Amino acid sequence: MQQLFPAEGETTPRLRFPEFREAGAWEVQTIDQLASKIAQGGTPKTSIPKYWNGDIPWITPAEMGEDAAHHYAETTHRTISREGFENSSTELLPVNSVIISSRAPIGYVTINKIEMATNQGCKGIVPKKNTYHEFFYFSLIVAKQRLNDLGAGAGFKEISTSTLKAFQISIPKHIEQQKIAHCLSSLDEVIGLESHKLDALKNLKKGLMQQLFPQ
Numbered sequence: 001m002q003q004l005f006p007a008e009g010e011t012t013p014r015l016r017f018p019e020f021r022e023a024g025a026w027e028v029q030t031i032d033q034l035a036s037k038i039a040q041g042g043t044p045k046t047s048i049p050k051y052w053n054g055d056i057p058w059i060t061p062a063e064m065g066e067d068a069a070h071h072y073a074e075t076t077h078r079t080i081s082r083e084g085f086e087n088s089s090t091e092l093l094p095v096n097s098v099i100i101s102s103r104a105p106i107g108y109v110t111i112n113k114i115e116m117a118t119n120q121g122c123k124g125i126v127p128k129k130n131t132y133h134e135f136f137y138f139s140l141i142v143a144k145q146r147l148n149d150l151g152a153g154a155g156f157k158e159i160s161t162s163t164l165k166a167f168q169i170s171i172p173k174h175i176e177q178q179k180i181a182h183c184l185s186s187l188d189e190v191i192g193l194e195s196h197k198l199d200a201l202k203n204l205k206k207g208l209m210q211q212l213f214p215q
Contacts, residue, residue, distance in 0.1 A: 001138060001141070004016075005139065005142045012025050020176045023173065026172045029168065030167060032166065034128060034169070035131070036126050036128045039118075039125075040090070040120070041090050041120045041122045042119065044088040051080060052084060054085075056081070059116055059119070060078075060119045061108050064101055064108035064109065064110045064122075066109055067191075068187075068189075069191075070109075072112075073099065093115060096127075097111070097112055097127075099123070101121055102121060102160075102164065106159050107141075107143075107148055123161065132178055138184050147167065
């Protein structure tokens with residue numbers, strides 16, 4: 001990832017697929033230019049039971065990460081009702097939006113595979129047609145430290161919507177975006193499969209130890 005994306009202050013990556021080596025520099029654009037929408041999150045009042053346990057998935061930064069295990073969000077720990085949705089500031093994100101945590105911490109990223117809402121610690125970025133969502137996902141992971149450096153706040157750092165909109169990333173033509181994203185996504189798939197195997201082996205070991213030693 002460090003080689004497939006330009007270093008800070010540069011517009012050409014160190015490592016490039018052969019068919020794109022003469023394609024020229026990447027274009028520097030703001031997230032506002034690359035997104036059709038940046039949605040806000042929100043939390044319905046927890047003291048009102050009818051706002052919760054509905055049919056709208058609702059994600060928080062605690063369920064997100066920056067590794068292969070958190071590449072996609074297909075379920076959430078909690079759900080909210082339609083009434084809870086309408087009585088909070090959260091917005092419903094279309095499938096393949098890129099969700100980024102904007103505080104506590106800044107820079108966790110995931111792609112939602114079902115429509116969902118978020119709490120106020122997240123912002124949902126809906127990429128434009130010429131911005132491939134998978135490429136955008138990896139771009140934000142690469143930019144995590146830069147995003148953190150822009151965070152402000154006394155108690156804990158937070159990145160505002162206006163700061164996120166003005167944040168710049170380098171981006172190539174759509175076909176090169178796809179090539180890079182497919183390469184990295186395939187590695188995430190392998191990592192995910194190996195992680196499942198590792199978990200299975202750990203459970204097997206635990207089970208064997210319980211049987212091989214006296215109670």
